[in-house]
Amino acid sequence: MNDGSSFGNLADTLRDELYRYSPGEKLPSSRVLVDRFGVSPVTVSRALAALAAEGLVVTRPGAGAYRARSSATGPRTVDTSWQQVALTVEEQHGEPAPRVVDASGVTTSLAVPPPGVIAFNGGYLHSSLQPGQALGAALARAARRPGAWDMPPLEGLTALRAWFAREAGGPGGTLGPANVLVTAGGQAALTTALRALAPPGSPVLVESPTYPGAMAVARAAGLRPVPVPVDEDGVRPDLLADAFAATGARVFFCQPLFQNPTGAVLAADRRRRITEIARAAGAFLIEDDFARRLGHGAEPPPPLVADDPYGTVVHVTSLTKPTSPSLRVGALVARGPVMERLRAIQVVDSFFVPRPLQEATLELVGAPAWPRHLRAVSAGLRERRDAMSAALHRELPGLMAEVHVPIGGYQLWLRLPDGTDESALAAASLRAGTAVAPGRPYFAAEAPAPYVRLSFADTSGTEEIAEGVRRFAAACAETGVDTA
Numbered sequence: 001m002n003d004g005s006s007f008g009n010l011a012d013t014l015r016d017e018l019y020r021y022s023p024g025e026k027l028p029s030s031r032v033l034v035d036r037f038g039v040s041p042v043t044v045s046r047a048l049a050a051l052a053a054e055g056l057v058v059t060r061p062g063a064g065a066y067r068a069r070s071s072a073t074g075p076r077t078v079d080t081s082w083q084q085v086a087l088t089v090e091e092q093h094g095e096p097a098p099r100v101v102d103a104s105g106v107t108t109s110l111a112v113p114p115p116g117v118i119a120f121n122g123g124y125l126h127s128s129l130q131p132g133q134a135l136g137a138a139l140a141r142a143a144r145r146p147g148a149w150d151m152p153p154l155e156g157l158t159a160l161r162a163w164f165a166r167e168a169g170g171p172g173g174t175l176g177p178a179n180v181l182v183t184a185g186g187q188a189a190l191t192t193a194l195r196a197l198a199p200p201g202s203p204v205l206v207e208s209p210t211y212p213g214a215m216a217v218a219r220a221a222g223l224r225p226v227p228v229p230v231d232e233d234g235v236r237p238d239l240l241a242d243a244f245a246a247t248g249a250r251v252f253f254c255q256p257l258f259q260n261p262t263g264a265v266l267a268a269d270r271r272r273r274i275t276e277i278a279r280a281a282g283a284f285l286i287e288d289d290f291a292r293r294l295g296h297g298a299e300p301p302p303p304l305v306a307d308d309p310y311g312t313v314v315h316v317t318s319l320t321k322p323t324s325p326s327l328r329v330g331a332l333v334a335r336g337p338v339m340e341r342l343r344a345i346q347v348v349d350s351f352f353v354p355r356p357l358q359e360a361t362l363e364l365v366g367a368p369a370w371p372r373h374l375r376a377v378s379a380g381l382r383e384r385r386d387a388m389s390a391a392l393h394r395e396l397p398g399l400m401a402e403v404h405v406p407i408g409g410y411q412l413w414l415r416l417p418d419g420t421d422e423s424a425l426a427a428a429s430l431r432a433g434t435a436v437a438p439g440r441p442y443f444a445a446e447a448p449a450p451y452v453r454l455s456f457a458d459t460s461g462t463e464e465i466a467e468g469v470r471r472f473a474a475a476c477a478e479t480g481v482d483t484a
């Protein structure tokens with residue numbers, strides 16, 4: 001990559017000219033290059049070093065620089081086929097089968113769209129909504145704390161665990177630091193929880209639709225996600241009870257608040273019921289509370305873990321969503337002996353969360369700017385949600401007929417007309433300049449209908465949203481989606 005420096009310019013020129021030399025042939029000497037390009041010897045040697053780093057040139061001290069032997073003899077053609085065999089495991093029935101780890105469920109929302117493309121597929125706040133200054137200040141203060149680089153307690157800093165306990169327990173709650181394990185964000189917490197609670201090969205109940213990243217974790221841990229339908233009030237308790245009875249599952253993964261992707265909030269009369277159904281089945285309920293700090297205004301109901309004296313609920317929380325994907329600090333909150341299992345799995349897998357990041361988190365959430373930031377996120381998301389639903393009503397009224405406009409979170413979940421080819425629509429939308437997430441990966445089994453998820457978190461504001469929806473509408477027209 002050329003950053004405009006003189007050695008960068010020279011490296012570009014030499015790169016373009018390399019075809020003139022045969023593989024292995026000596027390039028002109030440094031002195032010749034100095035004269036020819038009118039640059040200093042240092043510039044020449046830095047340019048050659050850059051090309052050497054790219055594998056295009058080989059430099060031999062005292063002998064000069066050579067065009068690298070053709071990449072045909074380089075690492076790209078080395079025969080790595082043996083790995084296909086090595087990566088294949090013997091299944092129980094004696095049949096060899098590839099053990100695939102499918103990351104597509106998470107990479108769609110982690111992908112950085114090409115320049116000029118509007119990111120309606122993003123899962124994190126746009127930089128303009130992130131607390132950049134407060135994060136910088138927190139990190140600087142954290143670095144000055146005594147022992148900032150010492151090993152932290154394996155479960156996390158006590159003060160940070162106490163903060164997470166207060167957040168999860170609600171006012172006057174009964175949770176304390178002993179109920180908390182600090183994790184490297186929500187994804188790591190989900191991995192730890194699913195691996196701790198369900199043995200490989202066992203079923204895990206998941207809402208349908210649900211966050212594909214949770215299903216990806218489950219499958220990578222050898223678990224079988226089993227879908228339980230969600231409606232506008234969250235998971236359906238009758239079907240949850242049926243699913244426990246049919247599968248014997250010991251784990252149910254759910255998002256009671258601003259569910260990803262539907263945005264649903266579990267209705268008040270279902271909150272106690274679903275915890276009781278899980279308890280009656282002798283199962284754990286993993287409560288992924290990822291969006292608690294992304295409400296659009298109204299006070300959300302407390303986490304399920306706050307009202308669960310029996311230890312049924314294993315609560316997952318994370319600070320990445322209201323801050324930055326790089327503040328990878330979250331927590332698992334639970335009661336009872338399960339804490340020991342969670343701690344053991346995490347310490348075996350990854351030891352602990354880096355102390356400087358934990359110290360910075362404490363600085364951040366303790367600063368006066370924190371509540372102000374959360375209010376700004378709430379207002380920013382509300383404004384974006386309104387802009388997106390207004391633009392969709394304008395451009396694609398037919399798709400908005402049944403849409404639930406969420407009161408928290410960062411996405412709209414649109415049902416598409418039967419027969420719509422979601423992948424073709426997403427591809428056409430990307431060509432038109434707006435990245436969207438097709439609905440299929442959100443379902444553990446067959447999808448009942450085609451869907452698309454449009455996220456507004458990673459947008460710069462209302463104008464970009466209006467333009468993004470226009471492009472998406474053009475893609476709907478191109479692929480013949482009936483949107484009237």
Ligand SMILES: Cc1ncc(COP(=O)(O)O)c(C=O)c1O
Pocket residue numbers: 109123184185186187188211213255260288290318319320321325330
């Ligand atoms: C529902 C849900 N849970 C958990 C995560 C994981 O997020 P993180 O690891 O950044 O906390 C995501 C990310 O998109 C999510 O959508």
